[in-house]
Amino acid sequence: MPDWQERITADSRPATRAEHELRYALAAPLIRAAARWCDLGCGAGVAAAAALGDEPYGGSALLIDRDAAVADAAAAAVQAREATALALDLADGDALATLRSTLAGDEPLVITCFETIEHLSDFAPLVTLLTELAARPATTVLLSVPNDDFWAIENPHHATLWGEGALSELRSLLPAGHVALRQVALQGTALLPLDGEARASASVALAPGVASHLLLAFGAEAAKLGPALPATRVVQADVVEQRRWERQRESDLLYHVAALRALEARLAETEAALAQATAAAAAPTAGEDDDAPAASGHA
Amino acid sequence: MKVAFLLNDLQLSGGVGVVVQHARELALRHGHEVTLVLVREQEAAPWQFDGLAHLRVEGLDDARRERFDVAIATWWETVYSLYELDADRYVHFIQSLEDRFYDALSAERPAAAGVLDFPLSYVTEASWIAQTLRQARPDAPCLLVRNGIDKTVFRSPEQLDVRVGEPLRIVVEGNPQVWFKGVWPAISAVGRMREPRHLTVVTGDHSKIAPGSADAVVGPISHDEMAALYGASDVVLKLSRVEGMFGPPLEGFHMGATCVVAPVTGYDEYIEHGWNGWVVDWDDEAGTARALDLLARDRRLLTFLRANALETARTWPTWEQSGVFMAAALEKIRRDPPPPPYAGARQLAADSRMALDRQRLLMHERNEYRRLAKPALRLKRTGAWQRLKWLREHPAMQPVWTLVRPLTRKLRSKLTG
Numbered sequence: 001m002p003d004w005q006e007r008i009t010a011d012s013r014p015a016t017r018a019e020h021e022l023r024y025a026l027a028a029p030l031i032r033a034a035a036r037w038c039d040l041g042c043g044a045g046v047a048a049a050a051a052l053g054d055e056p057y058g059g060s061a062l063l064i065d066r067d068a069a070v071a072d073a074a075a076a077a078v079q080a081r082e083a084t085a086l087a088l089d090l091a092d093g094d095a096l097a098t099l100r101s102t103l104a105g106d107e108p109l110v111i112t113c114f115e116t117i118e119h120l121s122d123f124a125p126l127v128t129l130l131t132e133l134a135a136r137p138a139t140t141v142l143l144s145v146p147n148d149d150f151w152a153i154e155n156p157h158h159a160t161l162w163g164e165g166a167l168s169e170l171r172s173l174l175p176a177g178h179v180a181l182r183q184v185a186l187q188g189t190a191l192l193p194l195d196g197e198a199r200a201s202a203s204v205a206l207a208p209g210v211a212s213h214l215l216l217a218f219g220a221e222a223a224k225l226g227p228a229l230p231a232t233r234v235v236q237a238d239v240v241e242q243r244r245w246e247r248q249r250e251s252d253l254l255y256h257v258a259a260l261r262a263l264e265a266r267l268a269e270t271e272a273a274l275a276q277a278t279a280a281a282a283a284p285t286a287g288e289d290d291d292a293p294a295a296s297g298h299a
Numbered sequence: 300m301k302v303a304f305l306l307n308d309l310q311l312s313g314g315v316g317v318v319v320q321h322a323r324e325l326a327l328r329h330g331h332e333v334t335l336v337l338v339r340e341q342e343a344a345p346w347q348f349d350g351l352a353h354l355r356v357e358g359l360d361d362a363r364r365e366r367f368d369v370a371i372a373t374w375w376e377t378v379y380s381l382y383e384l385d386a387d388r389y390v391h392f393i394q395s396l397e398d399r400f401y402d403a404l405s406a407e408r409p410a411a412a413g414v415l416d417f418p419l420s421y422v423t424e425a426s427w428i429a430q431t432l433r434q435a436r437p438d439a440p441c442l443l444v445r446n447g448i449d450k451t452v453f454r455s456p457e458q459l460d461v462r463v464g465e466p467l468r469i470v471v472e473g474n475p476q477v478w479f480k481g482v483w484p485a486i487s488a489v490g491r492m493r494e495p496r497h498l499t500v501v502t503g504d505h506s507k508i509a510p511g512s513a514d515a516v517v518g519p520i521s522h523d524e525m526a527a528l529y530g531a532s533d534v535v536l537k538l539s540r541v542e543g544m545f546g547p548p549l550e551g552f553h554m555g556a557t558c559v560v561a562p563v564t565g566y567d568e569y570i571e572h573g574w575n576g577w578v579v580d581w582d583d584e585a586g587t588a589r590a591l592d593l594l595a596r597d598r599r600l601l602t603f604l605r606a607n608a609l610e611t612a613r614t615w616p617t618w619e620q621s622g623v624f625m626a627a628a629l630e631k632i633r634r635d636p637p638p639p640p641y642a643g644a645r646q647l648a649a650d651s652r653m654a655l656d657r658q659r660l661l662m663h664e665r666n667e668y669r670r671l672a673k674p675a676l677r678l679k680r681t682g683a684w685q686r687l688k689w690l691r692e693h694p695a696m697q698p699v700w701t702l703v704r705p706l707t708r709k710l711r712s713k714l715t716g
Contacts, residue, residue, distance in 0.1 A: 121619065122328070124627035131631075149614045160620045165445055165568065168426055169624045172442040173631050 014235045017047060019183060019212060022233035023114045024051030027142050029228065030221050031057060034108040034140070037080075038062040038099075040090060040126075041116030045074025048112075056080060062102065064088050091120045096129050103133060110221070113143040115213075121159040127173060134175065134219030141222075144183070144215045145170075167214045178218035179225050182211035186234055206230050300331045300629065303362060303370045303384055304392075305338050305377035309345030311519060313546055314394050316348060317424065317446050318373045321392075323350030324622025331626070336362040336370075338380040349449075349522075359383060369629050371422070378414040388632050393423040395543030395564075396431065400479065409654045416647035418640045420632045422625070424544045425565045438642035440635065442628040445568075446544050447621030448612070452522045453553035455613060456530070459606050460555060466495035467595035468532045470556070472525075472547050473539070475507045481538035481561065484584055486512050489536065491588035494595035499528060529554035533601060534594060538579075538587065539563045548576065552612040557604035559590050569615065575607040 028051050031037045039048055042063040060082040065071040068087035075085035086102070088095040103109060111133065117123040134141045148155070149163020160166070171180060184206070192198050217225050302325060304318050318335075325331040327350075335356045345351065362384055370386035372378040375397045381389050391414065398412035415432070421441040423429050429443045462468075469489055473480035482502070489498045490512060500513040501520060508516045517528070529535065535551035535558040545565035548558035552569070558576040560566050572578040577594065579587045594601045678684055690696050 122623050122626075124329075124623045124630065127627055128630055128634075154613060160623070161614045161616055163614060165426070166616065166620075166624075168429070169443045169445060172429065173624075173627050 014238055018233045018235045020047035020114065021050045022183065022231060023144055023215065024048045024112065025233060026225065026228060026231050027110060027112050028052055030140055030224065031110045034110040035059045036062070036107055036109045038064065038103060038109065038111045039074070040064050040111065040113040041119070042071060042074040044070055045077035048074070049077040049079065052079060054079065060084065062086060090116065090126050091122060093125060096125050100129060106136065106138060108138040111139065111141045113141065115144055115146065117143065118145050118158045118160050118162050123160065127170065131174060138220050140217065140219035142215065142217045144213050146213050147211045150210050162214070164214070171216065174216065174218050177223070178216055179222045181215040181229070183213040183215060184209045185212045186232070204232050204234065300368045300633065302331050302629065303334045303336050303367045303386065305336045305370065305372050305380055307339050307374055307376055308337060308341060309335070309348065309351070309356070310343060311346035314374065317394060318392070319348040319350055320447065320618050321622065321625050322354050324618055325626060326353050328619065328622055329626040334362065336384070338377050368633055375411040375414045378417060388637055389419050390632055391419045391421050393421055393428055393432070395541065396428065399541045409650060409657065413647065413650045416643040416650055418638050418643060420638055422628050426568060427564050428543065436643065439638045440632060442631065444624040444628050445616060445621060446546060447616050447618035448549065448553060449522065450553070450617050453526045453550050455553050455609055456555055459602065459609055461602050462533065463598045466497045467534060467591060468497045469534045469536050469591065470499050470501065470528060470532045470551070471536050472501040474504070475502055476504065479539060479541040481540055485536045485538045488584040488587035489591065491584055492591050492595070494592045496591065496595060499532070501525070501528065525550065526554055529556050532556045533605065534559055534591065536591070544568065549612065549615060552608040555605050555609050557601065557608045559587060569611055575604055575611045577604065
């Protein structure tokens with residue numbers, strides 16, 4: 001079972017946080033230009049807050065999660081002129097009706113729905129609502145799904161499985177002109193002067209590769225994402241933690257190999273002893289021979 | 300939503316099974332009122348598909364009296380009955396480009412191709428069909444809904460059953476009488492193997508399989524039995540020449556069997572050569588046999604392919620997920636305006652013209668043959684010919700004809716060309 005954390009929190013792996021932050025960072029210019037922003041499946045709002053930065057969002061943010069406490073945390077984390085938390089189960093028809101009425105109006109609106117629809121066993125009503133909203137003149141929707149297909153990840157929190165095949169199915173439901181993006185994982189290293197506290201940034205060469213996540217944008221401002229690409233977010237690896245995890249795994253492996261060898265040796269010994277005992281039990285003893293009658297029948 | 304699926308019949312086939320699964324999902328999980336409309340008089344009792352009990356089945360006459368939100372043709376012939384139903388939207392659920400099933404000069408081929416000119420919305424199960432349709436009919440909505448897999452039947456094992464030191468267990472599935480299923484070349488390729496193997500052929504007609512060409516011949520069998528067979532097998536060998544979504548290897552994947560396949564349409568939806576399966580060339584029985592021998596010898600490679608096949612299967616959607624996409628697709632089709640009625644008219648006219656030209660050609664050929672056959676027909680009507688025929692068929696004359704036949708062979712050959 002892969003190691004994962006479903007909710008992105010301050011304790012999440014830096015790489016996981018970075019990939020989540022990048023999605024919000026991509027949306028951030030659209031959000032800032034809109035009067036309203038609705039984040040579906042907002043979680044604790046950590047990535048959204050990081051992507052929006054310290055400059056408060058001038059519009060009104062609606063942060064929606066199934067868990068009211070988590071939505072409240074998101075509303076507290078996100079710097080906005082007005083941040084409202086709302087607990088809604090997006091698989092529920094009544095909740096979607098509430099969402100539809102809450103988002104009524106013609107003001108420019110951005111809806112983000114990252115890593116959410118895979119949690120819904122019936123995502124069709126939500127997708128229908130999002131396409132309906134995106135048909136309005138000033139609404140833009142951004143959503144993302146994980147690429148489960150490639151890694152064959154079985155996540156107990158996911159009700160549906162996503163990958164390029166499922167994304168093709170979803171794209172066939174979306175309006176023409178939608179934007180589809182692949183999010184790729186990055187690995188690398190950097191050299192810095194040993195002395196001093198140098199800070200630097202570096203560029204990354206990118207090529208088409210297997211996606212870790214798949215993003216879709218549709219609606220009024222979706223085409224504006226094009227110039228923002230490629231978007232990258234690289235964070236320095238926490239090598240101390242990574243080293244601990246890898247060393248633990250290696251030492252565990254060494255321990256288990258040794259334990260297995262010891263068990264195999266003991267098993268071999270036991271089998272040998274058992275064979276010896278079986279042979280001894282089967283062979284006639286000297287005393288028994290003495291007592292056995294001779295073939296002739298004489299004692 | 301009130302939905303009608305039009306079918307020719309409810310006999311056992313992969314295509315009908317897919318329709319029944321979608322209908323069942325729409326009825327049970329999405330609250331739609333679903334009717335299976337049989338457009339033909341039924342000669343045989345329906346196959347007992349799982350889920351059929353939850354669906355209403357009726358004939359075309361009854362369906363004509365109803366009104367539907369969406370009417371869906373599921374096979375090219377049913378498109379010709381589609382407009383007999385009163386519906387808000389007309390849809391063609393395409394599981395293959397079905398004209399390919401027929402010989403180039405058959406009457407069915409242009410008729411099957413011609414349905415793509417009609418003003419319909421499309422739902423299809425394979426990416427390659429969706430891409431083809433979007434090129435052929437850019438005006439028509441085309442939605443992709445991949446088939447799900449019944450994971451309660453094709454229940455993947457937690458861990459792969461690694462087999463070493465046994466014959467390579469191969470399954471060949473399909474009706475050998477259907478030319479595009481490639482059953483004969485598959486059996487022939489296995490026959491050319493050098494390594495130990497065990498071949499099971501799954502077919503409804505055992506009489507067509509030559510004795511000794513397979514170790515076991517089974518079928519027709521239920522899905523549960525098929526799943527068990529795949530679970531006990533290493534390789535699904537499938538050399539089809541026409542496929543839509545290409546389901547059998549995927550079912551095998553779910554049970555931990557890899558596949559050896561030709562690069563038929565639909566294979567690349569989930570099969571990756573050297574990763575979870577082995578793709579061989581067209582018409583290459585020797586090469587196919589070598590690939591199978593390789594898998595029989597190299598158990599490390601076989602285990603690698605089988606393990607990855609199982610992983611591929613784990614992420615394939617269930618029928619529940621597939622049903623969500625079908626529900627969303629039908630909802631979108633109903634919500635959006637219908638396709639423009641005249642967009643396919645140009646192609647329809649061209650296809651009709653082509654059919655007319657073809658018919659004219661056939662008539663011309665027929666008349667030409669008739670003219671050439673005239674002397675022979677005149678000869679056949681003469682009294683001498685009738686007497687000769689009587690003699691030819693008389694039992695007492697048979698020994699004489701047996702003696703004469705080799706002497707007249709050359710003459711007959713010259714006469715008949």
